[in-house]
Amino acid sequence: MRTRIMTPLLLATACSLAAAATAHAAEWTMATPYGDASFHTQNNRQFAQDVAEATNGELTITVHSGGSLVSHGEIKPSVRRGTIDAGEVFLSILSNDDPIFEVDTLPGVAGSYDDAFALWEATKPMITELFAYEGLIPLYAIAWPAQGIYTAEPLTEAEQFEGLRVRAPNINTQRFVSNLGGNPTETEESDIPTAFSTGRVDAMITSSSTGNSMAAWDYVSDYTDANLWLPKNIVFISQRSFDRLDEATQEALMEAAARAEERGWEMSRENNDTSMAALEEHGITVSQPNEAVAAALQAAGDELFADWQSRADEEALAAIENYREQLNN
Numbered sequence: 572m573r574t575r576i577m578t579p580l581l582l583a584t585a586c587s588l589a590a591a592a593t594a595h596a597a598e599w600t601m602a603t604p605y606g607d608a609s610f611h612t613q614n615n616r617q618f619a620q621d622v623a624e625a626t627n628g629e630l631t632i633t634v635h636s637g638g639s640l641v642s643h644g645e646i647k648p649s650v651r652r653g654t655i656d657a658g659e660v661f662l663s664i665l666s667n668d669d670p671i672f673e674v675d676t677l678p679g680v681a682g683s684y685d686d687a688f689a690l691w692e693a694t695k696p697m698i699t700e701l702f703a704y705e706g707l708i709p710l711y712a713i714a715w716p717a718q719g720i721y722t723a724e725p726l727t728e729a730e731q732f733e734g735l736r737v738r739a740p741n742i743n744t745q746r747f748v749s750n751l752g753g754n755p756t757e758t759e760e761s762d763i764p765t766a767f768s769t770g771r772v773d774a775m776i777t778s779s780s781t782g783n784s785m786a787a788w789d790y791v792s793d794y795t796d797a798n799l800w801l802p803k804n805i806v807f808i809s810q811r812s813f814d815r816l817d818e819a820t821q822e823a824l825m826e827a828a829a830r831a832e833e834r835g836w837e838m839s840r841e842n843n844d845t846s847m848a849a850l851e852e853h854g855i856t857v858s859q860p861n862e863a864v865a866a867a868l869q870a871a872g873d874e875l876f877a878d879w880q881s882r883a884d885e886e887a888l889a890a891i892e893n894y895r896e897q898l899n900n
Contacts, residue, residue, distance in 0.1 A: 678872030
């Protein structure tokens with residue numbers, strides 16, 4: 572029986588094939604409920620591009636926008652199960668998991684971009700811990716512009732809220748609308764035009780950005796710039812997917828995430844300016860709430876915050892207290 576001698580060329584070829592079989596580039600999928608016109612989606616696509624470039628293609632992330640991969644409510648469970656690797660959600664839709672996820676939709680807590688970022692920094696450790704418990708890693712969170720009220724007529728009296736069917740995308744906004752005497756309706760961003768055209772909603776609480784991207788001028792005439800709160804989207808990944816990456820790729824991913832967070836907050840500020848201009852250019856009347864409306868919004872907000880305090884644990888209450896102390900220093 573003859574023994575086969577492997578030549579240097581054959582040996583090199585065999586080693587190359589073995590290396591190729593074990594070192595595969597990672598291909599991730601990421602789901603977001605927001606359309607391609609959203610600055611959040613645009614930021615996510617830039618993040619994916621940055622990751623691919625920084626890792627020389629060792630990690631690629633395909634962003635599936637507009638709920639095309641999975642629905643909004645299924646994004647976090649899908650990442651947790653490992654069906655997809657990454658996702659983006661409106662942070663406060665997770666409020667059933669813990670009251671800390673609601674803090675950025677509490678009126679009066681953070682009324683500016685600087686305050687909203689400080690609130691994120693103050694609550695990030697607790698949110699990161701809760702995500703870790705489910706095998707998830709937060710990458711970055713980006714604020715929307717401040718929320719206002721879109722209506723089909725000028726909003727001048729508190730009584731106008733009575734029975735008003737208002738698009739409210741999360742439980743806290745729904746509670747707020749109920750406190751005002753309105754009827755909240757949960758509607759995804761992509762379904763806004765249909766909701767208005769079919770009479771399912773009469774008004775909506777959302778940002779200048781969403782009003783612009785959804786062409787709000789097609790179904791409302793007025794925007795009350797109430798500066799209610801600056802809610803955030805959060806982008807997160809599976810811990811298992813992250814652990815499969817080598818150390819250099821992990822580092823590149825997290826560096827790209829840090830840049831995405833910084834870029835995203837700036838994009839939000841810029842988008843607010845351009846969106847407000849677009850609303851007015853398309854005939855929407857933009858105004859500040861008058862005294863009567865402002866008083867009604869304040870009362871509804873105070874009730875909402877008192878309810879949150881009754882449900883929040885000591886750690887969440889301490890996070891808000893620390894945040895407020897930092898603002899006062």
